[in-house]
Amino acid sequence: MKRYEVSNCLLCNSPMDEPATWKTLLMNLFPRTICLHCEEKFEPYENTDADSMSLYKYNEQMKDFLHHYKFMHDILLAKVFRHQIRQHLVKKKEIIGAIPMHPEKQKERTFSHVDELLKAANISYQSPLEKITIESQAEKTREERLNTPPIFALKANQALKNKSFILVDDIYTTGTTLNHAKHILLEAGAKSVTTFTLIRG
Amino acid sequence: MKLKLSKQNKPQFYHGIIIEPAIPDFFTGRIWTRTNTPFPQAKIDNYILHNYFTTKPGITKKSNTIFFQRPHYTCNRCKNENQQEFIHYQCSRCEKECVYCRHCINMGRVTSCTDLITWNGPKPLNHKKHVLDWSGTYTEAQNEAANQIKSSIKLKRSHLAVAVCGAGKTEMLFPGVLHALNKGLRVCIATPRTDVVLELFPRFQKVFPKTTLHALYGNSPKQSGFPQLILATTHQLFRFENAFDVIIVDEADAFPYTFDEALQKAVHKVKKQNAPITLVTATPSPKILNRTKKENWGSSFIPKRYHNHPLPVPIYKPLWSYDKAIQKEKIPRKLIDWTKTKLLNNEPFLIFFPTIHLMELATPLFQQLNESILSVHAEDVERKEKVIRLRNEEIPGLLTTTILERGITIKNVQVAVVGAESKIFTSSALIQISGRVGRNANYPNGDIVFFHHGITAEMDEARNEILRLNKEGFGKE
Numbered sequence: 001m002k003r004y005e006v007s008n009c010l011l012c013n014s015p016m017d018e019p020a021t022w023k024t025l026l027m028n029l030f031p032r033t034i035c036l037h038c039e040e041k042f043e044p045y046e047n048t049d050a051d052s053m054s055l056y057k058y059n060e061q062m063k064d065f066l067h068h069y070k071f072m073h074d075i076l077l078a079k080v081f082r083h084q085i086r087q088h089l090v091k092k093k094e095i096i097g098a099i100p101m102h103p104e105k106q107k108e109r110t111f112s113h114v115d116e117l118l119k120a121a122n123i124s125y126q127s128p129l130e131k132i133t134i135e136s137q138a139e140k141t142r143e144e145r146l147n148t149p150p151i152f153a154l155k156a157n158q159a160l161k162n163k164s165f166i167l168v169d170d171i172y173t174t175g176t177t178l179n180h181a182k183h184i185l186l187e188a189g190a191k192s193v194t195t196f197t198l199i200r201g
Numbered sequence: 202m203k204l205k206l207s208k209q210n211k212p213q214f215y216h217g218i219i220i221e222p223a224i225p226d227f228f229t230g231r232i233w234t235r236t237n238t239p240f241p242q243a244k245i246d247n248y249i250l251h252n253y254f255t256t257k258p259g260i261t262k263k264s265n266t267i268f269f270q271r272p273h274y275t276c277n278r279c280k281n282e283n284q285q286e287f288i289h290y291q292c293s294r295c296e297k298e299c300v301y302c303r304h305c306i307n308m309g310r311v312t313s314c315t316d317l318i319t320w321n322g323p324k325p326l327n328h329k330k331h332v333l334d335w336s337g338t339y340t341e342a343q344n345e346a347a348n349q350i351k352s353s354i355k356l357k358r359s360h361l362a363v364a365v366c367g368a369g370k371t372e373m374l375f376p377g378v379l380h381a382l383n384k385g386l387r388v389c390i391a392t393p394r395t396d397v398v399l400e401l402f403p404r405f406q407k408v409f410p411k412t413t414l415h416a417l418y419g420n421s422p423k424q425s426g427f428p429q430l431i432l433a434t435t436h437q438l439f440r441f442e443n444a445f446d447v448i449i450v451d452e453a454d455a456f457p458y459t460f461d462e463a464l465q466k467a468v469h470k471v472k473k474q475n476a477p478i479t480l481v482t483a484t485p486s487p488k489i490l491n492r493t494k495k496e497n498w499g500s501s502f503i504p505k506r507y508h509n510h511p512l513p514v515p516i517y518k519p520l521w522s523y524d525k526a527i528q529k530e531k532i533p534r535k536l537i538d539w540t541k542t543k544l545l546n547n548e549p550f551l552i553f554f555p556t557i558h559l560m561e562l563a564t565p566l567f568q569q570l571n572e573s574i575l576s577v578h579a580e581d582v583e584r585k586e587k588v589i590r591l592r593n594e595e596i597p598g599l600l601t602t603t604i605l606e607r608g609i610t611i612k613n614v615q616v617a618v619v620g621a622e623s624k625i626f627t628s629s630a631l632i633q634i635s636g637r638v639g640r641n642a643n644y645p646n647g648d649i650v651f652f653h654h655g656i657t658a659e660m661d662e663a664r665n666e667i668l669r670l671n672k673e674g675f676g677k678e
Contacts, residue, residue, distance in 0.1 A: 074310070107294045110294045
């Protein structure tokens with residue numbers, strides 16, 4: 001990764017002329033990708049539950065970010081939060097499990113947004129699950145979400161006995177997706193499953 | 202599917218489908234991503250199968266000729282060649298590495314595995330019976346310039362029209378546009394700013410009542426029929442190719458157009474090969490002037506406003522450390538005094554700020570003076586409404602960034618520029634801002650004040666240019 005790879009803010013396109021400091025050089029931090037002004041607009045989420053952690057609140061700025069990343073397919077934006085995601089996950093001893101997309105959906109989008117976030121943060125991960133429904137949670141009402149049929153299935157030949165997992169997704173709204181995934185892993189014999197999302201809706 | 206399509210590029214005699222008129226109306230001259238049209242996908246695929254569309258890849262890769270040289274990409278929609286804006290990624294659809302263009306991503310992503318389609322079926326007929334319904338009159342200078350523009354269009358020669366702010370540039374275009382339309386030519390008037398499109402559209406609609414006319418800008422509503430005349434922001438030009446017989450670029454020097462090479466290429470992409478370009482501007486850059494000389498363009502020049510009064514000359518007023526004062530939640534005294542007099546005299550005013558941030562800090566302070574003072578910036582959703590409210594005298598004044606520097610006409614408006622020494626206020630921006638003042642024949646004068654923290658060369662350049670134009674228009678005074 002080159003240090004001056006990004007010369008303009010990825011969100012507002014204003015030029016960033018910040019000099020590299022000793023700290024960024026010595027600690028081998030990721031270079032900045034967005035300007036301070038844009039960064040201020042993201043509100044951090046105060047975690048109350050150690051089992052389901054999130055980084056940011058779902059405010060206007062985050063809505064905009066997610067729209068550009070997930071629906072306008074701007075994959076480069078996966079790099080925006082790589083520093084924060086890495087900081088949170090790098091020292092964890094549990095296995096990082098990414099929430100998968102349906103293969104057909106992934107073909108349509110051309111990338112899996114959760115995988116790309118983890119790749120950008122340079123975190124190694126596994127995908128023990130596969131998605132079996134094609135419908136999206138975002139299109140449903142709250143009641144429909146709470147009574148959904150199974151969303152995920154376990155992939156074949158997975159040895160999960162006595163292992164701990166952190167499941168990673170982009171957004172936690174009602175928790176349906178993550179609870180389904182959690183349930184399946186626990187049933188298959190996992191020791192403990194916690195969740196981590198970028199956004200809390 | 203893709204293979205099958207590329208094999209069928211020979212003309213066929215029997216196509217076997219009846220063309221829905223809406224499709225050629227929409228697609229003639231346009232270049233569109235295959236999967237993102239306003240029509241059902243099955244329908245489009247059927248037309249492609251029957252050879253009514255030509256397809257080409259979204260991004261062309263020129264392979265390395267020299268060993269180890271990086272491949273060179275070009276986006277076929279926006280003609281962007283800035284290699285930093287091409288992003289490689291692992292594509293799940295093709296299961297290999299693909300590239301996309303970040304420059305025009307806001308119009309829907311174009312990747313190396315996206316097909317772009319252009320219409321090559323029968324084209325809709327152009328009407329030749331257009332009417333100009335305009336009862337205004339020209340000044341002598343306007344008349345001359347209008348005729349020069351018209352004759353340039355007749356000769357298919359490119360043209361540069363320079364006219365001071367408020368000279369009535371739009372009206373000068375009418376005869377040329379009418380001539381082209383009646384010849385059955387397709388005309389595009391492009392301008393860098395959405396505000397200008399929004400202002401021009403109702404005027405053109407009124408003046409050309411028998412012409413199908415579309416206005417295109419970001420998030421513009423869907424419009425039907427085959428438009429022979431198009432008003433568009435320069436960004437929307439990316440979506441056309443080889444489409445226009447005459448292209449007029451209004452405010453040719455405005456911010457995105459001068460700096461963005463891709464936009465200039467876009468202008469050349471959308472016109473037909475021999476189609477002339479007409480540039481209209483108040484502040485031609487040296488680059489444009491050089492080019493017009495070299496390529497022997499037609500030109501016209503109007504140093505006077507239509508109401509025959511000289512341009513208001515900016516006044517300098519020092520406003521030391523205004524940014525610190527505003528950060529301490531205080532408006533400097535001189536600026537308060539100026540605003541208060543305008544409020545007292547009931548004159549609408551515009552105050553320009555160099556950054557959105559500073560403007561947002563200052564807004565509540567100004568609202569202490571008068572609650573209904575509002576602020577606008579580029580991302581403001583209510584920008585349109587706020588300007589209209591100022592024009593209708595519902596609010597006393599607006600704080601703004603450079604976004605309102607051109608295309609805005611408000612009766613008897615008074616203008617102040619805070620921080621005129623900032624980098625963003627170039628001489629051409631300052632000339633444009635000064636040009637907002639005194640456009641109405643009943644109020645030919647008005648305040649234009651540059652509040653500054655030190656005078657810059659750009660400020661002097663702007664002032665000298667205005668003085669020069671006044672001298673040229675009115676002789677020695």
